[in-house]
Amino acid sequence: MIYKNGKLLDEKPYLNDNFIYEVIRSEDGVYLFLEDHMKRLYGNLEKANKTELFDKIKGLMSDFKPERNVESVMIMVDGEDVFMEDMKIREVTDFERKNGVNIGLYEFERLNPERKIYRKNFKKEVQEIMDRNDLFELLLYNGNEVLEGSRSNFYYIKDGKIFEPTKKKTLPGVVKKNFYKMCEEKLSLEVEERELSLDELQNIDGALLSGTGMDVVPVKSINGRELSGKDYELSIELAQKFREYIDGYKKEFKEKEIL
Template sequence: MTWVLWNDRLVKDEEIRLSKEDRGYQFGDGIYEVIRVYDSNMFTAKEHIDRLYESADKIKIVIPYTKDVFHKMMYDLIEANEVKTGQVYVQITRGSAPRTHQFPATVSEPVITASTKEVERPVSQMANGVAAKTVEDIRWLRCDIKSLNLLGNVLAKQEAHESGCFEALLHRGDTITEGSSSNMYGIKDGVLYTHPATNLILNGITRRVILSCCEEIGLPVVEQPMSLSDVYSNDEFFMSSTTAEIMPIVMINGEKVGSGIRGEWTTKLQVAFEAKINQTINV
């Protein structure tokens, strides 16, 4: 039996009833988070929940629970489904109301749904690396909000998928921003380069952990936009996300990056990231 969170209750999956006038369904008017689970423990739970509330504030949704209560609801969901290695997906919409583009004068409480499932770590791909394809970034200009408006991301990911690639490497003109569902990093001459946390990217939680790992292993970081025209000159390239962790990109548009295998600094970062995971498990 699969349990899901519906507002403040754990119910069976088939018991959820959502209105056709839910603004998340009609407008993508809502937010979401994905939290990694290792050994039944949420990794960087505080950071994910903090960002969820930040996204809610940015689009003027009031979450009717404290962060501590929300945290407990997520753990209750994990425990009910006995998830060991997996993820939690949580979504909040503005609620249900007669369809108008502006916020309705009266609207029901925000609708919260969350589910969890087993998701294995991509160990083989993290060792061998993956391919990426460059795709023009056509998304809106508030990518810092983790909103439900993901059509631009979906189209980019599909284009990469149809080309046999794991991820789309997004760019606005000659400027690399991020991936369709990830952050992007290049390493050149012992320095890591990544786009700064502006409105053009989502400041990934995994990204923040990686930057702290860089400090620990002595890898200098420069947060500045990378040039698409210079992407192939990187010695190493990788992406990061909640479920992909630190994923080497060894080929872009059919051309090898560096030697075409996982690089030395990327490997060191993976080891440092693994140590962070183990700290969570052993708490």
């Protein structure tokens, strides 16, 4: 279902290609990391000189109730209109969480990493490639430099250390922020920033993806090359630890509601 300014629409509306949007995952009636998502959305609106919509969005969010146990809610701002759509997401299976997902490569550069802007043709092409090759995600690269996933942040593990490509060239992610926090506060692990070339990618044996719809998932293969060894095993462990972190967030959120 999709709503325009709080009213249910009979059909999906036509939106400009460059509308501003935010996707928030809901589990068991709890919006995960809601404060971080709204802060990012408001920041993008501020850059587009649309601060007058803050209160409107806040009011619409308080009235919007997800229908399923696990789904995503997409907030879209096109001109002065605010659209909200509840979307059933492609859930990560238990097998994928325990073993990892398969990803491919796609040459691309995000025009503005600081702003989350919808690009319909890009998303359509990426989805077609993933469907055709039975891939969970495509890893973007520009020239010889690895950037991020088409809908996710990308991390690689080398000799037990966790790295992410240069932050300035990748989208600031809400799940990424909380993954950093979990690693540092719960596991005493630091996620370092370091560029990664396509050549170096061939020697990586541990990798992770993070994103709103998937939270944190391990990678099993990159462009057909299977990962293995201690770094791969660490990726599985980190993904499991993040699920525990989410369970803790949901419990804390519900306790606050009771109080």
